[in-house]
Amino acid sequence: MKKQLPLIILILIFVSLNTNAQNTYEFLRLDMSARAGALGGSFVSNNDDPDVIFYNPAGMQLLTDNPISFSFVKHLLDINLASVSYSTEFNGFGRFGAAVKYINYGSFVGADEFANKTGDFSVGEVAFIIGYANQLDENFYYGANAKFIYSGIADRSSSAVGFDVGLHYAVLAQQLNVGFAILNVGTQLSPYKNVKEDLPLDFVIGISKRLEYLPLRLSLDFHKLNEERDDFFQKFKAFTVGAEFILSKTLRLRFGYDNEKRTELKIGSFAGIAGFNAGLGAVISEYRFDYGFSSMGAIGELHRISVSTTL
Secondary structure, three states, rough: OOOOHHHHHHHHHHHHHHOOOOOOOOHHOOOHHHHHHOOOOOOOOOOOOHHHOOHHHHHHHHHOEEEEEEEEEEEOOOOOOEEEEEEEEEEEEEEEEEEEEEEEEEEEEEOOOOOOOOEEEEEEEEEEEEEEEEEEOOOOEEEEEEEEEEEEOOEEEEEEEEEEEEEEEEEEHOOEEEEEEEEEEEEEEEOOOOOOEEOOEEEEEEEEEOOOOEEEEEEEEEEOOOOOOOOOHHHHHHHHEEEEEOOOOEEEEEEEEEEHHHOOEEEEOOOOOEEEEEEEEEEEEEEEEEEEEEHHHHHHHEEEEEEEEEE
């Protein structure tokens, strides 16, 4: 398996670099973790949070014990999201993880072509994820996810299967981590109508470093490297930067910046604080509480809360 894994990843990279189509299930891109959201989504090189299963399954291998995390996101209008993630080690087999990601878009008033009301309907989507991670070589780890995705809009629905693969390189002595992942490789099993749509394929690479003389960890991720751009340097426009200050054993302060979101949310020449994120983390007894704020500029903001512990 160790010899075959690099070949599999190379094939998936080739697919990702040559794909550019209309996507569905865009909720898969949304940051669920309050910690990750506060860092602008710079999380592909993380290895100490059970929510890393959403960003890079390889990072699970460095987790300890049986961590579990619950997150809730208050999005714009009546849109709400929730997730739960869990990981456990099986001696001799590696680490397994499981997660669920759910979004509810609220209720809508249905009407026919003559504006006659036909009743209310709701819209929701969910992804069920099973993950696995193990050690590939010294300081080198790999992981993979399988996911089933379901979407319902009134009386219509669609489903899909997807896969994630990732690698993680950790230099523990220098507190340096590098991660890369290919997310949402897959296909629809049943479309809404007759045309199948692509999943939101994402090729991500990132690095994080705990500074030697400061209580600060910096992270940098490049997202959507598979998408076609006008020129080579535009491929790197979807970058995020995160900073996590370790204020004490119990308190964390976080900031993040998402360059693509700031560009997309700019209205004319005004963007306000769109793309900027901030958050707090606190460890109380055996629980960690995290809060994340993300600005969407003039259209509003997102609020995230996460609670994690060990079972």
